[in-house]
Structures are given as structure tokens and as C-alpha cells.
Amino acid sequence: MSATARRVRPSRTAGETGGAKRPGRTRGAGLGLLAWVLGVLFFLPIAWMALTSFHSEADAATNPPSFAAALTLDGYRDFFGVGGGASPWPALINSAVASIASTLLVLILSFPAAYALSINRVRKWTDVLFFFLSTKMLPAVAGLLPIYLFAKNVGMLDNIWLLVILYTSMNLPIAVWMMQSFLAEVPVEVIEAARVDGARLPTVLTRVVAPIALPGIAATSLICFIFSWNELLFARVLTGVAAETAPVFLTGFITSQGLFLAKVCAASLVVSLPVLAAGFAAQDKLVQGLSLGAVK
Amino acid sequence: MTATTAAPVAASPAHNVKQPSARLRAWATRAPLLPALIFMIAVTQLPFVATLVISFFDWNALYPKAREFTGVDNYQQVLTDADLRHSVWTTILLTVAVVLVSLVLGLALALLLDRKFPGRGVVRTLLIAPFLVVPVAAALLWKHVLYNPEYGLLNGLLHYVGGPQPDWISNTPLLAVEASLVWQWTPFMMLILLAGLQSRDHQQMEAARVDGASNWQIFVYLTLPHLRRYLELGALLGSIYIVQNFDAVFTITSGGLGTANLPYTVYQSFYQAHENGLASAAGVLVVIGSLIIATFALRVVSSLFREEVSRA
Numbered sequence A: 001m002s003a004t005a006r007r008v009r010p011s012r013t014a015g016e017t018g019g020a021k022r023p024g025r026t027r028g029a030g031l032g033l034l035a036w037v038l039g040v041l042f043f044l045p046i047a048w049m050a051l052t053s054f055h056s057e058a059d060a061a062t063n064p065p066s067f068a069a070a071l072t073l074d075g076y077r078d079f080f081g082v083g084g085g086a087s088p089w090p091a092l093i094n095s096a097v098a099s100i101a102s103t104l105l106v107l108i109l110s111f112p113a114a115y116a117l118s119i120n121r122v123r124k125w126t127d128v129l130f131f132f133l134s135t136k137m138l139p140a141v142a143g144l145l146p147i148y149l150f151a152k153n154v155g156m157l158d159n160i161w162l163l164v165i166l167y168t169s170m171n172l173p174i175a176v177w178m179m180q181s182f183l184a185e186v187p188v189e190v191i192e193a194a195r196v197d198g199a200r201l202p203t204v205l206t207r208v209v210a211p212i213a214l215p216g217i218a219a220t221s222l223i224c225f226i227f228s229w230n231e232l233l234f235a236r237v238l239t240g241v242a243a244e245t246a247p248v249f250l251t252g253f254i255t256s257q258g259l260f261l262a263k264v265c266a267a268s269l270v271v272s273l274p275v276l277a278a279g280f281a282a283q284d285k286l287v288q289g290l291s292l293g294a295v296k
Numbered sequence B: 001m002t003a004t005t006a007a008p009v010a011a012s013p014a015h016n017v018k019q020p021s022a023r024l025r026a027w028a029t030r031a032p033l034l035p036a037l038i039f040m041i042a043v044t045q046l047p048f049v050a051t052l053v054i055s056f057f058d059w060n061a062l063y064p065k066a067r068e069f070t071g072v073d074n075y076q077q078v079l080t081d082a083d084l085r086h087s088v089w090t091t092i093l094l095t096v097a098v099v100l101v102s103l104v105l106g107l108a109l110a111l112l113l114d115r116k117f118p119g120r121g122v123v124r125t126l127l128i129a130p131f132l133v134v135p136v137a138a139a140l141l142w143k144h145v146l147y148n149p150e151y152g153l154l155n156g157l158l159h160y161v162g163g164p165q166p167d168w169i170s171n172t173p174l175l176a177v178e179a180s181l182v183w184q185w186t187p188f189m190m191l192i193l194l195a196g197l198q199s200r201d202h203q204q205m206e207a208a209r210v211d212g213a214s215n216w217q218i219f220v221y222l223t224l225p226h227l228r229r230y231l232e233l234g235a236l237l238g239s240i241y242i243v244q245n246f247d248a249v250f251t252i253t254s255g256g257l258g259t260a261n262l263p264y265t266v267y268q269s270f271y272q273a274h275e276n277g278l279a280s281a282a283g284v285l286v287v288i289g290s291l292i293i294a295t296f297a298l299r300v301v302s303s304l305f306r307e308e309v310s311r312a
Helices: A004-020 A023-053 A073-077 A089-118 A125-137 A141-154 A160-183 A188-196 A199-210 A212-232 A233-240 A246-255 A261-281 A283-290 B002-018 B021-032 B036-054 B073-080 B082-113 B120-131 B136-148 B153-159 B173-200 B200-208 B215-243 B247-253 B262-271 B276-311
Strands: none
Touching: A023 A073, A023 A261, A023 B082, A023 B120, A023 B136, A023 B173, A073 B036, A073 B082, A073 B120, A089 A125, A089 A212, A089 A246, A089 A261, A089 B036, A089 B262, A125 A160, A125 B036, A125 B082, A125 B200, A125 B276, A141 A233, A141 B036, A141 B276, A160 A212, A160 A233, A160 A283, A160 B036, A160 B136, A188 A199, A188 B276, A199 A212, A212 A246, A212 A261, A233 A246, A233 B262, A246 A261, A246 B136, A246 B247, A261 A283, A261 B120, A261 B136, A283 B120, A283 B173, B073 B082, B073 B276, B082 B120, B082 B173, B082 B215, B082 B262, B082 B276, B120 B173, B136 B153, B136 B173, B173 B215, B173 B247, B200 B215, B215 B276, B262 B276
16 A cells, blocks of 8 residues: 555656646646637537437426436427428428539539639739639629519529529639639649640540549538538528528528427537538638638 | 749740730630639629619619619618618627627637647537538527527526526627627637648747747737738638628527618618619618728738748
């Protein structure tokens, strides 16, 4: 007993003197702890949302909150309309179609454009880049009315393909900026070599540039997907029953409907899942996309 | 390496001029760019021109026959209308408060995350998560799950300490909207500032430390000047997104209780009141406001961009 105690003691004093020598260490640990506390605090609403989504409606609406209530899938069953009520599937599918189709269209348009802005550069390429950026700074709401009137006249209201076109225009500037910064990193020698071998532009783009820039292209797609999936204003104004997207479906929860917290939480979580997944997958490139390529 | 990558790029325009088929070549170079460029002009610029034109007409969609040119009447009406003026003020308050608070919080978090500590990656992921909740879902979460006066989490936690049970949204509607937006936008600021911190010149900082500079001195004289443009970028991009915010206002207060900002007002004046002319004039005003911010934003982006290009 005493032997072990004696063996422990010296190491402990060594630790203490070490700490005294470097006062920064305890402060460093304190700051690390503070970072953890703040991280958990920021995440708390999401954790609480997830927990509440697995509670019964009665347990979800208690004050003080019931943390350890029994878990159930009723909130999810209710949201997916198992016991009657509107099914969210059409809205989720519409969102998926609008997001995926617009992202593909963005890639098709932005990839060659980025080539002309980073590898085989057009004259005044920086001006062109800044034109793309400036369109992003024009508030979407300013063009909403003419787009609505146009859609009404050509019969494209409540049509998911109208949203595909609008979301493409919303994301194209971001994609062009991100892509050009990724393509600028492709070594020119590789492209020159392919050219010398007689490869034409489409071949160069798909066979040489695309494989090298693949991680960047993937990150660009994920960010475009997120912005399309999140969009509410255009979807709210331009769609009705047929082309309603997931965020529009969520607006049905704005007014309280009695005990519905678990259902709201389940709905919010299900609709956010694709974005959370895409965001974590693109974590490292997220800041580059959000800052329109200005920050790496 | 830098010389070899830069040389062919710089040389290509010169080649184009010399050769006889120079114009053809220039068009071949431009061709990959054109679809994207034409698409953008058609989808984003034309509607805005239309908005500008409509803003000079007295046009209520419910009385389409009564449409007539009225010059700047709509603008006069927009600028003298008490509700609209209030919404301009609300937009400014909302944007400034959210941007400033999330910028300060984001800077604090970025400084904390710039240090090495156990589980740093996990904390970073936890902090990014609020930004990755669909905006409408986040607004619903705050409205029903956190703010609800009877069974929301905030009052639930206050219950434990015997605190009051306020009705958050009714008492402080604008603050309620702002808090939810700060929660979503702080991660955005943190990410940009963290990227800024990590691009600092570590040799220079090490040299300063060897010369006996304190942490505080390094922060004030080296870190902050370096971060200045990242702070500007965060503030400006944040402003551009938050000036346009619709989701939070629409969801949490439905524009009531004096929280209607300009985008919500534009939405309401044509979607519910069918006042096309007035809505367009308000839209043009939003654009002018954004352009002022955008001019500064473009300047900051272009200075960062030039630096990147010259560094590459």
C-alpha cells in the first residue's frame, strides 16, 4: 500500500512542477474546455430537437422538459403521414429533383466556363469572374415579380423545372468561382501534353481535367445541392400543390397545431438530414464555397 | 513551377493576335464560357430590367386594365409609406445586429479552435452543425421548440432555476429573430475567420515571440491586421445574405410585430396585396441598398483574389 503510494507521489509532484513551470498549460486546457462547452452549447438545440423527435407528443410538451422520457417513433410516423394527413414524400422528391437536376445543370455550364477562366483564359477573365459574382449580390427578391409574371404567362407556375432553372442561376456564380480556383491548380503541362497528342477540347475536359479536379467538383456539387435544397422564397411563390418542395412543406408547421412538437422536430430533422450529410462531406471546402472562392 | 504555369497563360493572348485566324481562335477560346454567360444574363439580368420598368407603373394585379405609367410615384409612395419605411429600418437593424454579433462570436470561436486541444475536430463539427440545418427548419426549431412560452426548452431550463417564464417572441420579436439568425450565421463567420487565422505567417509570429512579444501584442499587431480583410469579407458576405433573409422572418413572426424586413414586404405587397408597381419599386430599393454593400464586398474579394493569384 505505502509502496504504491510512494511510487505515485513523485510522478504527481513532477506533474505539478511541470505545470508551475509552464503556466500556459493549465490555461490552454481551460481554453480547450471552453471551446468544448461552447461547441456543445451551439449543438444543444439540434441535440434537443433530435431527442424530442423520439419522444411522444405528451412527453415533448412538458415544462420542465422531460429528458429521460420513453423513446418512440410516433413523431416520425406522424410526419410521414402513416396515420393519415399529407405525406411529405412528394415534397421531398420535388426537392431532390430540383436540387439534383439544378446541380447537374450547374456543373455542365460551370465546368467549361471555369476552363475558359482558368486554363485557356479569355481576355478580361477577371472582369467576367466579377460579373458572375455581382449577380450573386443582386437580391433574388428583386427579380421575383417578373419571373412570377413570366411563369404565369407561359404556364410554368407550379412546375419543378422552373425552380431547376432558377436554382441553376442562383448557384452558377458560386460554382464558376469555386471551379476556376480548382481548375487553376491543374498543371498546364498535363493539358498541353494531351493537346499535343491531338485531343480535342471535350476530350481534354472530360478525360484530363475532370479526373484531376474531381475532389473540387464534388465539393462544388455538394454546396450547390445545399443551397438549392434550402431555398424557400422562390419555391413558396412559384409552386403550389404539384411542385411544392420540402421547405415549403415545412411552412405548414408555422402555425401551432396543438401538441405537435415531436412531429415538428422529426420533420425538421428529416428535411435537414441531406444538408447535414452534404455539409459534413464537404466540410473542408465549405468555407471556399461560402466565400465564393475568396478564401481557401 | 510558378514560372512554367504562368508563362503559357500569359503568352496565349499574344499568339491569338499574331495569327491570321486570330478572331476565330478568340471565339474558340470564348466558346466554353458563352453558355454560362448567356444563361446568367437571361435569367438574372432580364428580370431585373423588367422590375425596373414595372416600378414606374401603377399596376395592381387585381385591376389589370388600370395599369398606367406613373413615373416615380411608386418610389414616392414607398419612401413615404410608414410601414415600408419601418421595414427599411428593420432590415438595417436586423442585418447590423446579426452580422456584428455573429462576427464577434465567430472570432472568439475561431481563436479557440485555432489552438490544439483534444477533440478539436469534433468541436469544429459541432459548431458547423447549426449552419447545416435547413433555414426553415431552424426557424421552426427556435419558434416552437425553444421559444414556446409553455413548453419551450428556454422556459423549461428557466423553470429549473425558478426564473420567469417570458413569451419570447411576443416580448422581443426582433431579438427572437436575430438570436436564431446569429445561431445559424456564427459558424459561417467562424469558418471564414478560422481560414484567415490559419493563413497567418507562422514564421513571422515565431520571430515576434522570440523577440519577446506577448500573446496580446501578437494578437493586436499581427493577427488583427492580418484578419482585417477576412473580417470585412465575413461582414460583407453576411450582410448580403442577411439583407435578403426571408425564411426566419416569414417563419418565426410571419412579418408581424414590427419584424417585416424589405424582402418580406416585397413578398407581401405583390403576393398578398397584388401591388405589382409598389413591390417593384421596393425591390429596386433593396437592390440599391445591396449594391452599396456589394461595391465594398467586391473590392474586398478582389483584393483577396489578387493576392491568391499572385501567390499561385
